[in-house]
């Protein structure tokens with residue numbers, strides 16, 4: 001199994017010989033406005049893709065979208081992806097994929113099977129209070145296949161009971177978490193802080209945690225170096241992987 005971070009939350013996941021593209025945001029840098037009412041007002045994405053978009057989608061056999069906020073599913077991805085590809089996502093986003101011209105849309109209510117891969121949907125909280133309610137719903141997904149380690153893709157969520165529950169229920173070998181401590185001018189973080197990432201690692205002592213969703217969108221204020229320092233202070237450097245854009249994590 002291999003996970004390659006493309007950029008932000010966009011991953012190329014190779015599992016059981018199949019290639020799945022996760023949360024594709026394929027826009028060129030600076031082509032989208034900053035997130036409204038957020039710090040560090042600069043146009044998004046902040047950085048280029050580490051490979052051309054057509055290479056990112058080459059050989060992809062299915063697409064998994066945790067939710068359709070612009071930094072997880074954008075017009076460039078919808079344009080680059082062949083319309084016959086299966087699109088797996090939360091039921092609330094089905095209409096959006098169909099409107100974009102995709103006809104093999106597979107909403108995941110609880111679980112689906114695709115190829116020999118079983119995909120369970122998990123919950124999450126995209127922030128607390130009113131902000132969290134406004135940004136809902138979001139999902140995570142757990143993928144398992146014969147002979148493969150279980151991988152949990154948490155999606156855009158803070159550390160919360162739903163994440164804790166998913167970790168207990170599925171005991172993943174790899175947990176991909178969206179860090180960045182994204183935030184608006186008001187309200188708390190809407191994605192994981194360094195403490196949240198450390199909490200995930202603490203909840204699954206045998207797992208590797210892969211932290212992504214940093215340095216690509218303006219409202220993500222937690223940088224990789226800051227997270228690495230916090231992880232080091234917590235003694236977790238050997239278990240928490242912070243890949244660069246384009247970097248591969250093999251399991």
Ligand SMILES: [Zn+2]
Nearest residue numbers: 009071072156
């Ligand atoms: Zn996000």
